[in-house]
Amino acid sequence: MSQVVAKDPDLNNLLSIFNEELKDLATKIYIDKTERVIYIEVTREKIMDLAKKLLHLGFDHVKSLSAVDYPQEKKIELMVHIGSYLRVVRKYTVVIKSALERDNPRVSSLTSIWPSAEFHERETWEMFGVYFEGHPDLRRLLLPEELEGRWPMRKDFRIITRKAGEAETPWK
C-alpha cells in the first residue's frame, strides 16, 4: 500500500502509524484536500479488528454512524465518523467505509467498542435496514410504527406527495 503524503507533518506521522498498524486490515487509506479527514476503507469482516486498533490509537468516540445507498452497485456503504478527545489527534476525523451487500446488509455492532454508536446504529437500522449483530437494543428510533421494516433512506423509497386538502393515505 503506497503512503499518501500530506503537507501537515503531524498528519504524516499519524498516517505512517496507520499504515504500520492497519496494514493487514485496511484496504485503502486516503485523506481529503483540507487534510483533516482520513478515510479508511475496510472489508466487512475486519471492521471489528480495525475498530479495536483505532480505539487503541486514541480514537475514543463515534461522531456519526450512517450509510450511503448505491443501488446500481448493489451495495450499501457503511460510513462511520470517529473522533477523539485527546489533544494529539483530536483535530482529525477518521471516516471508516465498508461496503455491505444491499440484499442483506449485516455487520457487527460497534457498540461493544464504542458505546457512543448505540443510537446511531439504531438510526441506521431503521433508515437503511442495516442489521447490527450484537447490538444490545436494536429498535426503531425516530420513525413512526407504520414505517417499520421499510427503509426510507434507501434510494428506491418513493416519496409520496399529497396536494393541499387531500387526505393522508397510509404508506403502501
Next chain:
Amino acid sequence: MEVSGSQDITQELAREIFRVVETGVKEEGERLIELQIGPTHPGSGHMRILAWVDGDVIVRCDPDIGFVHRTIEKLSENRAYIKTIPLVERPSLLDTTPMTIGYVNALEKLMGIDVPPRAKYLRTILAEITRIASHLYGIGILAIFLGHSTGFMWAFGDREVMIELATMLTGARITYAYVIPGGVRRDMPQNFPDAVEKGLKYIEKRLRDWEKIFLNNPVVERRLRDVGILKPNIARILGVTGPNVRASGIDYDVRMVEPYEAYDEIDFMIPVAEEGDGYARGLIRFKEIEQSINIIRQAIRKIPSGEIISPQISRLFNPLMKKIYAEQRRVKLPSLMATLKPPKGEAMARVEAGRGEALFHIVSDGSTNPYRFRFITPSFRNVILFKYLIPGHRIADLPAIYGSLDYFPPEADR
C-alpha cells in the same frame, strides 16, 4: 396508582406531570412502575421519557425520540444544494447560524470556493450572537424546570436583545439563511457596531444580576449541585459534546480544535469545569456567554474592509445584481446557483454550535442535489445521556438534569 416517597414534588403535581400507565412489573423482587413522561411537553419537550421507578428512584430510563423528526437528510436529497441552507437551520431554531456555517463550509470545501475575510468575520459575529441567544434559552429552560420562573422570564427577555442585533444584521429574527456559499448575504449596517456594544454592555450588566438571582441562589444550588454527575471517562465513552463535556473537565471545542471562519485570529478561552454536575453545566453556559461577548468585541474591532462575497460567485452577477451589490451591499444569488453542480466527491465540515459539535458530510455525484447528506446535531449525540446518566436519580431530579443538559428535541430528531 401513586408516585410515592417523593419529597421534592407534591403528589398532585406528580399525578399531573406523569401519567402512570403500567404497574406491577416485577424485577428482582422489586415493584417497578413504568412512567411515561411526555410527549405532550410537561417539561419534557417533544419527546417521551420512559422511566421505570422503584419508589421514586429511577432504575431504568429509555428516551423515546422522533416526535419532531423532519426527515432533513431525505429531503435534502430531493432539492438543490442551496435550498438545503434554510433546511439545516430548522432543527435548532435557537442557534441557526452555526448550522448554516457548517453546511456551507462543507459545500465550499467540495467546490473549492474561498471566502473573503470580511465575510468570515461577519459569520463569526452572527454565530456568537446566536450562541449567546441559545445559551440564554437553555438557561431559561433550566430555570423553569427548577421552578424558577423569574429566571425563565429574564432569560427570554435578555435573549430578545441578541435577536434584535441579529435582525439588524440579517433582516430576520430567527431563521437568517445569512450564510451563502462564498460569503454572506449582506454587509453590516453603519450603526451596527454601536448597537452591538450597547447590547453587549446590557448583557454584561445582566450577567451580574444573574449571578445574584440564579447562580448564588441557594435553591438553585441545592437542586443542581452533585446532581447528574457525568464523570470525564463516561463522557468520553458516550461521545458527549458541547458544554456538557466541558463541564466534565474535557476541553473539547471545535472552535479551538479545528478553527473555522475567523476563530483562529481571535483570542479567547474555553471555559472548563471539573465537577461534571448540573451546576457546573449551568455555570459553563454563563462563562461561555462571557467569552462570546469577548469574541464579538474583538471581531467588531478587527473586522477588515472588503468584499463580502467571493469573486468566484460575484463574477456571475448580472448588471442589476452588480448595481444592488455596489449600492446596498446586498448579495442577490445568481440564478446559476439554483442549478449548482459541485464536482463528484465528498466533503466533511464540523462546527461548534451552541450545544456542541455538529457534523456535516456531503456526498456528491455531480448532480444538482446532494447524493447523501449526513447531518449530526449535538443534541442527537447527547440523547444517550438520558439512558445512562439518569438511572439512580430521583424523579424530582429528572427535570433538573434534563434542564442542565440543554437538550433540544427538534435538534436531536432533525
